[in-house]
Amino acid sequence: MAFPHDQDGAGDVKSLRRAAWASTSSIYYGIAGGSTLAHHWNDNSYGDQGYNWDQPEGFMRRINYHGSTEKTPFAQTSANGSIIFQNLSSLTSLARTNSSGDIITGTSARVIRIQNSTGNTSSEVYTKPYNNVPLTAVIAATPADGQWYLSFYAKKSSYNNPDTCTVTAFIFGSRYNSGTNTYSYSTGMTAQGVDASSSTISSPATGGSFYWITTPALTTTWTKYDMCFKFNGAANLSAITCRLDNDKGKASSHTYVYIDRVTLHPMNVAMTDVKTDVSVDLNMDDSSIYGIYS
């Protein structure tokens, strides 16, 4: 069975899981910034129902789906870098969400390319925004002790074949700060970082409010990398932000890394954890969480 389960290309299935997690009272709550919020904050309307948590990318932003119009949280980079979304072929054959919101298994898609022009092998370039961000840069809501799984495929450019290139993916557990109306991994909460590079699904990294995975030296062949982690229950931790790094530059030149199909899925979730106010036997007719799919 493919991991995660229910990711078998079944299409726009109005599943129990999708319905529950689209509920605005869920503590697992996917955020798709800009015009595709699952629940729009100001008019109580729901966004694009094609934004389906059952799709291969799970709660992660899907760049194929949003195309060039919705780039947050990967909209910018730190100094001396750049990020583009680039159409490539010869990818690993995977299920991805296309621009129509359909699941297509194939070897062509839009991928992320991060350029590092720092000229220094010790200098990274990383994506922004990920800290002190508005809601539109938040990936998902999470319980303070939520457990998650992140995966991505990565390679370096053939242009960089002699060079050592690595990618790091960060997931930050963040809190909402009403004073600035933003989400932060550090302000108002105790930030605790843990390297989850060695984690597995059966042995997730623990103890952190933010986690990262750094790949081994990339090759020019697409390779899958993943991490599994459980947030440490830090007070007020309630949201997830993400950052991707091209870790190493090159003297008087550039490095390029490619990243394909980033996924983010909650793990080990009980229905009572999805919707904590469940006190009666909800069923598929209950409009409080399922009605939006009628």
Add this chain to the structure above:
Amino acid sequence: MAIRRIIINESAVDSITTLLNNIPHSASFHSTSSCDEPGMVYYDYNMTNPYDDLPSILKDISGTATYCRDHSWTSPPGPEPPTYNSPPSPWPGSL
């Protein structure tokens, strides 16, 4: 100046100090002290841009030390300046 504490294997102290001197983040060695775990030490380092650099420095140290565990601020940073204009509303739900 903020000071961050980590726990590392004692044999990595020199290499971590060298690392901090060479990476382009504004961090530098502050002190070491004993901790209760055999072969491990508290390693404190100064940070002038704590919010921006914390993830990057931890990533670099973790790639160098055999063992590295983030611990705490021994001298906490000041208030974090807002980076973005505020959106009109927090998201609905439990916040």
